[in-house]
Amino acid sequence: MKTLIVLSVLSLCNAFPMPSSFTKCDKRKPDFDECLSEAVRNAISQLVKPIEKYHLPSFEPFQFAGVNFKPGAPSGNSSKIKFTDYRVYGRTKLNSLKAKMNFEDNTLTLELSHPEIRYEFHYEAKGKMFILPFDSAGHGTGTLKNPIYTVKFTLEEYLKDNKKYLRVVDSNMTLKPESMTMYFENLFKNKVLNDAFNQEMTESWKVVLANLSAGYIDSYAKAYGDVFNNFLEVVPLVDLFEGVQ
Incomplete structure (x- = not known):
C-alpha cells in the first residue's frame, strides 16, 4: 500500500514515456487507425492486473462505486434501486476492437466487441x-x-511543465448486446415469486436494458473516462503518438 502511495505521488510530479509493452502509433501514416486499434486491444489485454505506475487498474474485474436509479426506473413503477460494489468481468477478452482518433476535433472512438461480459x-x-x-x-x-x-x-489539450498533455472532458457510451440475463437474490421473500420475476426480466431484457441504460451507461462511461484520464495525466502527448508536436 505504501509503495502504491509513493508511486502515485511521484506520478503526479513526473512524466513517463509510454509503457514498453504498449505500442506507439505514427499519426502521419495512412494505417494509423489500424495500428491504434491493435495497440488499444493489446493494452486492454494486459490489464488482467494493474499497472500501478500509470494508475491503470485491473480490468478483471473492473470495479466502480455504483449506480443510483431515479424513481420510476426500471419498470415505470415507484421504485428506487441502488447498485454498489459493481464488478465487471470479461473486459480483457475481445472479439474485435476498432479505434478511430480524430485530431481535428480531439475525439477518440472505440468499438469493442466481447464474447461475454458478466456483472456482479x-x-x-x-x-x-x-x-x-x-x-x-x-x-x-x-x-x-x-x-x-x-x-x-472527447479530449482537450493542455500544457503542464511545458509539455502538452491530453485529458478527457466528456465520455459517452452505447451498448448493444445479443442477449442479457439478470438475477436479483432476495428481491421478493417468496422464492417462487422471486425466480419468476427474474425470469420475466430475462425474457424482457430489451425493455429492462432500455430503462437501466440512462443511469448505468452514464456511470460506466464516466468510470472509463476517469481511468483513461489517470493514464493521460502521466504520459505527455509526444509519448502517446509519433508525429505530433
Whole structure:
C-alpha cells in the first residue's frame, strides 16, 4: 500500500514515456487507425492486473462505486434501486476492437466487441412492483452475450511543465448486446415469486436494458473516462503518438 502511495505521488510530479509493452502509433501514416486499434486491444489485454505506475487498474474485474436509479426506473413503477460494489468481468477478452482518433476535433472512438461480459453487484431496492411492495437488498448478477460497446472520449489539450498533455472532458457510451440475463437474490421473500420475476426480466431484457441504460451507461462511461484520464495525466502527448508536436 505504501509503495502504491509513493508511486502515485511521484506520478503526479513526473512524466513517463509510454509503457514498453504498449505500442506507439505514427499519426502521419495512412494505417494509423489500424495500428491504434491493435495497440488499444493489446493494452486492454494486459490489464488482467494493474499497472500501478500509470494508475491503470485491473480490468478483471473492473470495479466502480455504483449506480443510483431515479424513481420510476426500471419498470415505470415507484421504485428506487441502488447498485454498489459493481464488478465487471470479461473486459480483457475481445472479439474485435476498432479505434478511430480524430485530431481535428480531439475525439477518440472505440468499438469493442466481447464474447461475454458478466456483472456482479450488491443492490438495495425499495418501492412497489405493480401491487407488490418490496424493501430488500442482496447480491445481483448480469450476463451480456456478444455485447458491442461504442465509447467516445472527447479530449482537450493542455500544457503542464511545458509539455502538452491530453485529458478527457466528456465520455459517452452505447451498448448493444445479443442477449442479457439478470438475477436479483432476495428481491421478493417468496422464492417462487422471486425466480419468476427474474425470469420475466430475462425474457424482457430489451425493455429492462432500455430503462437501466440512462443511469448505468452514464456511470460506466464516466468510470472509463476517469481511468483513461489517470493514464493521460502521466504520459505527455509526444509519448502517446509519433508525429505530433
